[in-house]
Amino acid sequence: MKRGFASDNNAPVHPLIMDALQRANDGHCIAYGDDLYTSRAVEKIKEIFGTSSEVFFVFTGTAANVLGLTAATRPFNSIVCAETAHIHTDECGAPERFTGCKILSIPTGNGKITPAQVTKHLHGFGFEHHSQPGVVSITQATELGTLYTLQEIKELAELAHANGLLLHVDGARLANAAVALSCSFGDMITGTGADILSFGGTKNGLMYGEAIVFLNSQLAENFKYIRKQGMQLASKMRYIAAQFDAYLTNDLWKSLAEHANAMARLLAQEVAKIPGIQITQPVQANGVFAILPPEIIPQLQKEYFFYVWDEMRSEVRWMCSWDTTEEDVLRFTEILSKAMESRK
Amino acid sequence: MKRGFASDNNAPVHPLIMDALQRANDGHCIAYGDDLYTSRAVEKIKEIFGTSSEVFFVFTGTAANVLGLTAATRPFNSIVCAETAHIHTDECGAPERFTGCKILSIPTGNGKITPAQVTKHLHGFGFEHHSQPGVVSITQATELGTLYTLQEIKELAELAHANGLLLHVDGARLANAAVALSCSFGDMITGTGADILSFGGTKNGLMYGEAIVFLNSQLAENFKYIRKQGMQLASKMRYIAAQFDAYLTNDLWKSLAEHANAMARLLAQEVAKIPGIQITQPVQANGVFAILPPEIIPQLQKEYFFYVWDEMRSEVRWMCSWDTTEEDVLRFTEILSKAMESRK
Amino acid sequence: MKRGFASDNNAPVHPLIMDALQRANDGHCIAYGDDLYTSRAVEKIKEIFGTSSEVFFVFTGTAANVLGLTAATRPFNSIVCAETAHIHTDECGAPERFTGCKILSIPTGNGKITPAQVTKHLHGFGFEHHSQPGVVSITQATELGTLYTLQEIKELAELAHANGLLLHVDGARLANAAVALSCSFGDMITGTGADILSFGGTKNGLMYGEAIVFLNSQLAENFKYIRKQGMQLASKMRYIAAQFDAYLTNDLWKSLAEHANAMARLLAQEVAKIPGIQITQPVQANGVFAILPPEIIPQLQKEYFFYVWDEMRSEVRWMCSWDTTEEDVLRFTEILSKAMESRK
C-alpha cells in the first residue's frame, strides 16, 4: 500500500505495541477489565494524572469524547467548543445523540478558543428556556495542528470553574502536544485544572483503545454503567490495557510523538523552500496545513495520499505519524517542488 | 492466571488470529475501512451470506446487537425476545437507550422463544398508544447453551415477516451453533430467512470485533451513519478485518467451535457420572448448566473459576472455549467429584 | 354525540372548571408559570402533600409519568411496574425513549404488584451489565379498576427505599382511589412514603393538565430544565393552574370522583343481576371489567360506546366518569339484559 500524509490513523501499530499484545495473549484472564493487565495499566495512568483520577478504557476517540461528556453533563446542558472541534465536525452528531446536549461552536482561525469567546456563551444560567452551559471542550493538539499553552488551558479551566462548568480535553494527540510543549501529561491536564480527558493512543502507534481520565473521581461515580450502556465495554479488556502499558513504558509515547512532530517540522521547512505555497497554520504538532494550486493536488495524491482540508481555499492537510520517514518527506517535497515548477 | 470455565471471553486469542494481526501490520492503510483488508473480509462474509447481504464491522457484541436493531427499527417500535436474551439482561439498557424502542421479554425455560409466545405480543398494530412490534430477536446458540433448529428459526422468520416484522439473530456464538447443527452459516441465516445478524468472533478466538450482517441490503442504506454516530467506526479498521479474514480461512472458526463444543460435551458426560449433580439444560453448544450444592461452589471456584448463574437455585454455568483442554475438564471434574464425596 | 362507557377521557369538562378558565381569562399574565394563578395552585398542592414537596404542571398524563421518571433516574436504571401499567402498555415507548431506562414488567391478575414480585427484579446491583434498579412504579387506582391499600403502598415504598430505589405513583385516577379508600391525597402519597406522583385531573373533569409532585424537593432540583426540554412547559400556564385551583376548591375533586365510583358500583350491581355475565375484577374505583358473549358486543357498542379490553377472553371495560348518570347506567344495563335474553 502506498505511503502518505493522509492521517496518523493510516500508520501501522508500533512493534513494541504488537509485542505487548503478544505477551498478553497468555492463558485465561477475567473478561471486562477485572484483570491484572487492566489494573496495572490503570495504575500507571493514575500515577500520571494523580490519585484522585479515575481511568476507563474504551475503543474509539469518538467514544472517549462522547462518554466522558455524558458523565459530565445532563441532557439540558450545552457544550462549548471550537467550530473545528472533532466533537462538532467529525463525530456525525454522536455527542448530541448520546448526551442529549446542545453543542455551541465558536468560529476560530486556528482551532483554539479563547476565554472571551467562551464567555459570550456563558449566559442564561437558571433560565429554563436555555440549555445550561455545562462543559467547555478543547482539543490538544487542535485539529489544525496548533497548541494551547499551559497558561491558556489554565485560564479556560478557571473560567469554566468560576461559572460552574467543567473543562474537557480531547487529547487524541495529547502526546504530540506534550512533547511540543516539553511538559508531562500531568502538567498539561492535572496541572492546569482540566476535569475530563480523552487520552488517545491510536493516532500515536496503538492498534485501538483510548482512555477516559476523570481528574476528579466523583465524575466517575456511575461511569461503568455509562460505558456499558454506551456499548464500549471491551470483553477482552486485557488487550487494550496491554497496549497502554507498553505505550507508557520507557516513554514510548514520547519518542513516537517526537518523531511525528519532527517530521512535520521537516516537512514544513522543506515546503517553505518551494515558492508559491502558503503554510496556513503554525506547525506546532504533527500536522501541516498549506494552500496549493488545485490543479496539482490530484497528481500529488497519486504518489503520497493526503486529504484536501478546505476545497474552497484549496487548502490541504498533511499529517505525519510515528512511522513517517525523512525519506517520505524529502521524496514528497521533491515531487511537490517539481509539480510547482512545471506549472510555470 | 488460573484457568476456568467462567466465560469464553476469558480465553486468549488464537495464534492464527495473532498471526493475521501481525501480517496486517505492514505499512500505511487508509483508515475507517476504505482498505483492502476490509474489502476482502467483507467479501468473504458476503460470499457466506449471499450477494444481497451487507457487512459492517463494529467492536463489541452489544454494539452489533444495538446498532443492527437501530437500523431495523424506529423508536416507536418494540423488540420481542427471550427474558434471558443478552439484549434484555446483559447490555445495561443499551438497546432501549440507543434505539428508543420498548423491549418485550418472554419467560422461557430454555432460552428459546416459540411462535406462539411471540404471537401474544403481535397486537396493537396501528394503535398509536402501543409500541409497534418491529423485530423478533433470538440468540443462537442461546444464553443457556441450547439451539434453535433451522426449522424453528424459519418458522420465527415466517411469523415475523407475515406480520411485517424482521428477525434479528444475536450470533455471538453462531459458530458453536453451526457446528452443532452441522450446517453452514448461510444455511442457518440466509436459508432460514433471518434479516439481521450479529456475527460474533470474540467468544471464539478473536481479540475484538464483530460483524453486523444485513441480509437485505436495503436495511443497510444509512447504516454507515448509524455506526459512526454509534461510536463504533474503527479508525484502524484493517485489524478487525484481518481477524475475520483469518477466522474464515480454512474453516478456523469451525475447528475452534467444534473443540469448544466437544469439551462441553465431555464436561457434561463426566459430570453426569457424579451422583447428586443435576444438569439443567441440554448441552448443545459450549455451555453446561448444573445445580450444585451451594457449599462446595466457593472451593471449586478457587481451582477453576466460573460463575453462579442463578443464586436461588444454586445453578452454575460452565463455559468451554477454543482453548479448554481435556485435562482442564478431567481435572475439574475430579475436583468436583471429590468435593461431592466429601459432603457425605 | 352518543354517550358511553368508553373512557373517562370522553367526558366533558366540569362547569366549575370552565368557570375557572373564564375567570382566569382576564388581562395580562406573565407566561411560563411565573404568575399568581400558578403560585396559588402550586401552594394548594404543596399544602396537600407537605412542605418538602415540589409541584410542576405539564399537559398530559404520559408526560407526567415520563418526566417524573426522568427526574428520578439515569438512563442506566430500570423501572419495575405491572405488565398492565400505563407506562408499559399505553405510552408507545415514551418512557424508554425519554428516560433511556429499561422497563421491567410484572404479570399480574389484578393490576397490582407485590413486594415479592418486585424483589425478584432487585438484583444485579453494582453489576455494570445489568440495568440498575431505580424506580418501582405503581398505578393508583390501577388500570384494572383495583386499588392498593395504604399499607400495600407503604410496603412497596419501604421495599424500594431499603434497596435504594424510589416509588413512583401514576395517579391519573388518584381521586377515584382516595374517595374509595376514604383517605386524603396526603395519606395516600406523603403518608405512605411515595417519592414521585403523577397527579391527574383530566380524567376527573379537567380540560387538560396534570401535576408532577416530587415529595422530596431534591428530586426537583433540575426539573424545570427537564420539563422544558421535554416540551411540556406551557406558555399560558395560568390556564392549567386555574383548573387545578378550582379542582381543589370545596373538594370538587372528591364529589366528581365519588360520583364516578358510585356509578361504577351501580353498574356492577345491575350487571350482577344479569345471568351469564362475569365481572372479572373487584369494582373498587370507576371501572368495571366483564366477560360478555362476543356476539352481543357490537350491538351494545352502537348504543353506548365502550372498548373491548381483551379480545381473546371477550372481556370488556366500562369506565364511569363524573358525568355518567344513573339513567345511563340503567338504560345500558337494560339493553344489556335484553341482549343477553335474546340469545337464549
Next chain:
Amino acid sequence: MKRGFASDNNAPVHPLIMDALQRANDGHCIAYGDDLYTSRAVEKIKEIFGTSSEVFFVFTGTAANVLGLTAATRPFNSIVCAETAHIHTDECGAPERFTGCKILSIPTGNGKITPAQVTKHLHGFGFEHHSQPGVVSITQATELGTLYTLQEIKELAELAHANGLLLHVDGARLANAAVALSCSFGDMITGTGADILSFGGTKNGLMYGEAIVFLNSQLAENFKYIRKQGMQLASKMRYIAAQFDAYLTNDLWKSLAEHANAMARLLAQEVAKIPGIQITQPVQANGVFAILPPEIIPQLQKEYFFYVWDEMRSEVRWMCSWDTTEEDVLRFTEILSKAMESRK
C-alpha cells in the same frame, strides 16, 4: 395584573376562542382525536394548505417544532437555522435531545438566513463522519420581528430540495407574517414549497395548542406514533380542535394579527418621535426592538413589563398582541418620552 409588552404569550385568550371551548364542552366525545371537532378542524387546515397536506395537533410550539423535525430527520442528520432561531435558543436543547440531530446555527443581523449562508453548511454529503444535512429551518415572522418575502422562502425551499433537504417553517407567528405580507397561509407555505410547518395559534389568541402541518403526506406516515411517544397526544383533543376551528372562522386569525401588527407599527412610530432611542430592526410584524439607555429600563418595566433582549447592547424587545390597545401604546410611549427627557 399589570399590562405590558413582554410577550404575546402574556395576553389572554380571545373571547371567541373561549366561546368555542364552551360550545365544545357538550356531552361525550371520543378521546385522542377520533372526534368530529378534530376532523372538522383538520379539514379546515387541509383546505388552506392543500389536499396532500396532513395535520396533527400538539400542545406547544416547542413540541410542534421538535416533533415536526423528528418526522423529517434521522438522528444522523443536521438542521440548519439562524442563531436566533427558537429551536436553537429557546427550547433548552429539546430538538437535539429528541431528534438526536446536530443543529448548525448561522449568525445573522436580522434573524433571516440566506441561501448563501445555508450553502456553506451543505457539504460532507455521503461522508459518514459528518452529520448529514437534512433540514433547513426558518422562522416566519422571525424572532426579531422581521419577515422573509415569499420569494426568499421559495429560494430557500429550492436550495433545500436541490440538495435533498427539506424546508421547515416555525410559524409560531405565521398569522402576523401573513397579514404583513398580504398573503394567505397557503401562499406562504404551500406556494413557496415549504415541507413542514409549525402552525401556531397560542401567541395570537388561543389558550393552548399548535398544529403541525406536513405539506407532503408521506412525511406524516408514522407521525401518530412520534406524537404519542413525544408525549403530545391530547386526550381531550376536541378542545384544541375547537380553538383552531374558531381561529380559522371568519378570519379571526387575520383580525387579531392585523391588530397586533398595527399596534407594533404605532409603537414604532411613536418611539421614533422620541430623540435618543434607536429602533434596531425593521418593524414588520408585531415586535419592536430598540436600544434604550440602561438606567431608564427598570422604571419603565414597573409600568409596562417587557424584557431586555441583549444586555450588552441595552436592547429591549416590545411585543404587541391581539389585546394591546392604542391607549397602552400611547401611555407607554408617553412614559418613555418623559423618562428620556428627565435624563437631560
